Amino acid sequence: MTSSFFVEHCGPAVTVQDAGWRGTLASGLSRGGAADTLALAQVWALLGQEGTAVLELAGFGGRFKALALTRIAFAGANMDLRLDGEALLGHAVHRVEAGQVLDIGAARAGTYGYLGVGGGLETPRFLGSASTHRGAGLGQVIEAGQTLVCGEDATPDRVGLKLPQMNAKSGAIRVVPTAHTSLFSKDQREAFERTVFTRGARGNRQGIALETDVSFALKGGQSIPSETVIPGDIQVPGQGAPFALLADSQTTGGYPRIAAILPCDLPRVAQADVGETLRFSFVSREEGIAFERSDRKASAALAKACTPILRNPADMNDLLSYQLISGAISGENE
Numbered sequence: 001m002t003s004s005f006f007v008e009h010c011g012p013a014v015t016v017q018d019a020g021w022r023g024t025l026a027s028g029l030s031r032g033g034a035a036d037t038l039a040l041a042q043v044w045a046l047l048g049q050e051g052t053a054v055l056e057l058a059g060f061g062g063r064f065k066a067l068a069l070t071r072i073a074f075a076g077a078n079m080d081l082r083l084d085g086e087a088l089l090g091h092a093v094h095r096v097e098a099g100q101v102l103d104i105g106a107a108r109a110g111t112y113g114y115l116g117v118g119g120g121l122e123t124p125r126f127l128g129s130a131s132t133h134r135g136a137g138l139g140q141v142i143e144a145g146q147t148l149v150c151g152e153d154a155t156p157d158r159v160g161l162k163l164p165q166m167n168a169k170s171g172a173i174r175v176v177p178t179a180h181t182s183l184f185s186k187d188q189r190e191a192f193e194r195t196v197f198t199r200g201a202r203g204n205r206q207g208i209a210l211e212t213d214v215s216f217a218l219k220g221g222q223s224i225p226s227e228t229v230i231p232g233d234i235q236v237p238g239q240g241a242p243f244a245l246l247a248d249s250q251t252t253g254g255y256p257r258i259a260a261i262l263p264c265d266l267p268r269v270a271q272a273d274v275g276e277t278l279r280f281s282f283v284s285r286e287e288g289i290a291f292e293r294s295d296r297k298a299s300a301a302l303a304k305a306c307t308p309i310l311r312n313p314a315d316m317n318d319l320l321s322y323q324l325i326s327g328a329i330s331g332e333n334e
Helices: 035-046 186-194 266-271 284-298
Strands: 004-010 016-018 054-058 061-068 068-082 094-095 099-115 147-149 171-178 197-204 207-211 234-235 243-245 257-261 280-282
Touching: 004 099, 016 035, 035 068, 035 094, 035 099, 035 284, 186 257, 186 280, 257 280
Parallel strands: 171 280
Antiparallel strands: 004 061, 004 147, 016 054, 054 099, 061 099, 068 094, 068 099, 171 257, 197 207, 207 243, 234 243, 234 257
């Protein structure tokens, strides 16, 4: 089964994304792909189709009309979802009939929302990825009037499922040292962990500013030769205000890197609202590897974590936990 959507209107930064590229740094192409890799994995798990291309909606949503029967799943930023005016549950997979209209509102919390469709989006691929990288001129930015063509949906009946509500991670963002961390003084490294940063207004898919009154300028830092940089690196330009690199970061840079964010924590940074506070905490390389392995194991289990939106009481082994009966009385004295 194939389907398509007509874009009636949408925000200015709606793009096609998947997992991005691997092994292209030497060619000057960064990882790219979804800014929030966890939300992407959730959409894939809900639809049961890993590796497909989805829509990434940055800040603003849009209106999409289904031209044929299909399925949709949404994850990521908190955005209002409505199908023909009726509210839809997020982090769930729903059936959409031909002619129905899906409205996605602006982000109320977070930045990036992800809309997946049955069969995935059929768009040209470059070096194995359908992702949009505006800096490299790859992929496509979605505009009103376009028709989004979907691929063959192998599991069209996989609908009515949701992922359990996940508690938002809190606490410090975990980082590991880089080759430059030791160039910063002990006082600077300790201050970096103590400082409460604010997500600045300056930012996009390349990176975000981390604002603070504390300067982390490195003496002689501008004489450091340019080296490879990757998403998650935290650079410190000459003025001393750190800048965290995201999915579409450049591939080389000469600014000293005080720390590198663990990939499993990078979605929290990407989704941070302007004005939101962030803290960082160093972990060892060994601890970082363990955290990453645990995160990948959890992501691999997402598909099995999906449960029906409406459950049949006959299938509920945990029925007593719902406390559907609050009390009982005896009828002997009636």
